[in-house]
Amino acid sequence: MENWKLLSGDQDWEGLLEPLDYDLRRYLIHYGEMAEATYDAFNANKASKFAGLCRYSMDELFSKVGLGKGKAEKKYRVTKYLYATSSSLIPNGFLLKSLSREDKNFESNWIGYVAVATDEGAVEMGRRDIVVAWRGTIESMEWINDVQFGLIEATPIFKKEGDGDDTKEEIPNVHEGFYSLYTSTDPMSKYNKTSVRDQVLEEITRLVNTYENEELSITVTGHSLGAAITTLNAIDIARNAAQNHRVTAFPFACPRVGDSSLNSVASNLHNLHILRIENIPDVVPDHPIKLVGYDLVGKVLKIDSQKSPYLKNDQPGLIFFLKRAHNLEVYLHTVSGTQGSEEEFKLVIDRDIALVNKGLDGLKEEYGVPALWWVQANHGMTQLPNGSWELVDTGY
Template sequence: MENWKVLSGDQEWEGLLEPLDYDLRRYLIHYGEMAEATYDAFNNNRTSKYAGFSRYSKDELFSKVGLGKGKAEKKYTVTKFLYATSSSLVPDGFLLKSLSREDKNSESNWIGFVAVATDEGVREMGRRDIVVAWRGTIESILSMEWVNDIQLGLVEATKIFKTGDDHKEKDVPKVHQGFYSLYTSIDSGSIYNKTSARDQVLEEVKKLVNTYENEELSITVTGHSLGAAITTLNAIDIARNVAGNHLVTAFPFACPRVGNSKLRTTASDLHNLRVLRIENIPDVVPDHPINIVGYDVVGKVLKVDSQKSPYLKNGQPGIMSFLSRAHNLEVYMHMVAGTQGSKALEFKLVIERDIALVNKGLDGLKEEYSVPTSWWVQANQGMVQLPNGSWQLMDVGY
């Protein structure tokens, strides 16, 4: 792909957003699917002792979540799984546990992965692409991540913004306390978070950058919702502290506001960083926390409007269903595939993307399309019949 630098924002997506460029549509969906993989692989079965982990190994992740065939194939190798802990924000006596695990690692959850393009992928894409994908909050379960989501206070991001001698800069950008904690916290009692998610990802990206330093290289960070907030912090961190002159691009979908105006200006001043926020107009998440408490938006914005799609149940009653659809990542990708611009009233699927994907995790499509609702489920909830006829939970986690 000869124009990958343009699609990664080398020219700030000038002339590509309104109307949305065909190649950029494909590009955004490509990385959106990477973020979606973190949801599709996540084990949210409360009865599993591996709840909160990935159901699949690094080697089989893409094939198991439907990204191993045809147009959906991802020519990447997953090199590292990322884990985060929320325990540092939980007050004494607050017994909320992450999922249902009772083991000593119960405060750690799988939150994403790092992948790198294979040699075949390099030939197809024109460079060695390093991808970091971050998972958003799993809405169907009671998770400690919700505690992080509501920590609205702004704190100085000193671990990201420090000088070479480790002394704090003056006027350090401030960021959302909960997002920052999730990104930087450690839990010495967990084998998964003896180092923070930040340290895990920076170490892996640095290793890959060094391995492929003599090749054309790109670094792309993506995520949805909570994962989009971490994407923003992580992309700034990589661009500032790891990437050197390599281009770092962030594609945060449905991203809440992450920090103050100082964060916005500092990010825009980084010569090797580009951020494109994808926002659905009826989705309330990108507008929060509100500006009056000191928050600002980082990066350029691509607006879509799911109310324009004739495929979606936009006219159906129920405010919670409407908000859930507006925030859903598959709905976002559906809109990227068909939006005709913020001023256009029509919607047309320019990219041939299966509309059945909209209903993977919700009731979003009109009944006339005959697609089951919330159809992305593990077969038999992981129960497997043994040779003697009995059934047993085949419990694995990574």
């Protein structure tokens, strides 16, 4: 792919957004699908002792979520799974413990992965691409994190070792809940003896060193809460782990993450490029509001799912409408067909519209696609040789 540097933001996506460039559409869908994999593989079955983990091994992740031949499985191999916890407190002062698996004494969940281009993928893409993908909110503690709007200094990220207390560089303030999820540890957890921040930076450093003689790109992607973590993580990588390599972030449906200082730091990192993708009817990117000290980070691509003739427009209620507008598959469908602010919607990417209904009821009835069709067969129940049924599953 000869133009990958342009698509990764080398010229700040100048001239590629209105109307949306065909190659950039494909690029965004590619990385959006890698973020979607984190939802599709997450074990949310509370009856499972592996609730909160990934259902699949690293070797089979892409094939199990439908990104097999010709897609991510061909181009990438997963090298590390990422797990997050939080030190945030709920009002009564106790940590919220919500998982149903056997190790109930902590809240620690699979939240994403790191992947690197295979040799074949590197040839096809024109460089060795490293991807970090983050999922959005699912677990109870994560919902608590989402609404912790207080701003807190992100000192470990933005103050390097050796900086004195009198350094003149302003430390950005970031969303307390997102920051806690990104930086917290839990000594009781086999998954979070180190923070998810340390997990991902260690793996990025290892991969950068492994492929130091090749041209590298680092691409970070995520949706909703995952988009907020994407923003923090991309800045962190560009500043602290890969200063000499191009880092690009594609946050989908990203809430505001920090104050104007965060935007200033991000803008001054020569190797960092951030393109937020926002659906106009989605309210999440507008929160927390600027009045409480928040600012925007990066450049934005505005899309509008309300223009799609494939999606239902008979809204059964505000909550359903907001959920539909925020859904990642709706975002990817809209990227496939948006023609800009002045033109009508027209699908130009051959991407199955049935994917819209994986996790919601969004397509018009005339297309004959059942709602909420992405489920594990029999919810993991397996018939044994004696005819009885048992929940047989694994966790990674």
